[in-house]
Amino acid sequence: MNSKVCLLLLAVVALSKASYDYAPKYSAFKYDAAKFVAGGCGPGWHQYNNRCYWFSRQKLNWYTASMKCAAMGGYLVSIDQSHENTYVRHMLSVYGVRGGSWLGLNDILRPNKHRWCWGFVAKPCHKFDWYSNEPVYHEHGDYNCGMFKRSYKYHWHVDSCGQKNHYVCEKPLLYLKSSFFSVQLVSKASYDYAPKYSAFKYDAAKFVAGGCGPGWHQYNNRCYSFSRQKLNWYTTSMKCAAMGGYLVSIDQSHENTYVRHMLSVYGVRGGSWLGLNDILRPNKHRWCWGFVAKPCHKFDWYSNEPVYHEHGDYNCGMFKRSYKYHWHVDSCGQKNHYVCEKPLGKPCVCVY
Known part of the structure; x- marks a missing residue:
């Protein structure tokens, strides 16, 4: 294969995290x-x-x-x-x-x-x-x-x-320019359009802004926001998206340990939504992460979870307090707290 074509293909893969492969x-x-x-x-x-x-x-x-x-x-x-x-x-x-x-x-x-x-x-x-x-x-x-x-x-x-x-x-529309070395991806979903929400405030823990913005905690190269508001899974997904992120998606066990620790510090009652869901393929044992569409590492389910229900929309995952914040399946329409995640260094949403 022509080396220039190879470079072009590599560029496309690198630019698209939410790959069609997923x-x-x-x-x-x-x-x-x-x-x-x-x-x-x-x-x-x-x-x-x-x-x-x-x-x-x-x-x-x-x-x-x-x-x-x-x-x-x-x-x-x-x-x-x-x-x-x-x-x-x-x-x-x-x-x-x-x-x-x-x-x-x-x-x-x-x-x-x-x-x-x-x-x-x-x-x-x-x-x-x-x-x-x-x-x-x-x-x-x-x-x-x-x-x-x-x-x-x-x-x-x-x-x-x-x-x-x-x-x-x-x-x-995906544009491939005449140059073999450049790929232009036109994105309509600009951060410039994000609504302005006031930052959530807690007395239980100190905010660490770093490069994340007020109300967010930095851990490695990611930013996390822990809500005290309770919403259903769908609406929390929109809240996170409006702040430039998404419901937390866990890559590795140390990230999961960090989030569970912070939920414990905040003393979050009931539990908090994470991005884990099988809404697109309910009860098919094919869980994925919210709208990120990346492979799901199912390493922190509580004992005997996930439990499948014949009736109701039990297709969404949460950190459940009574299970020491291990993962649990709940009805997506249930109102719970939630954890948002976004990359470090993304443009911050203004607050008022």
């Missing part, structure tokens, strides 16, 4: 209504300008749809401009998608505050295509997620996040 391998969805245009996007994706789009025929709730998109290297579609919105609506019409399809639009972090944002991309939201009188706010239920609704000609509509709908994924 992503679950799903057969491409097939439609007769439209022709697939792969381009630089890969099979089953459509290219429009410098973006790639995936139109599902599977129905999932908003949270699981987000994970499906993440597993394929993208996220639920986030609309920048009206022409992009027109394109997506046109494609949904071509496919004849019934009911509707999820987009990234949501106000999960600040429900009913009229502050909508785009999924895990956490960028400002341009609210230009709501259907007449939308968004409608509900006192009860989790009506915090946006969809393209077919009966509204695919204009935006608010639906319950737990409702199962089709979904549209988006990812950046």
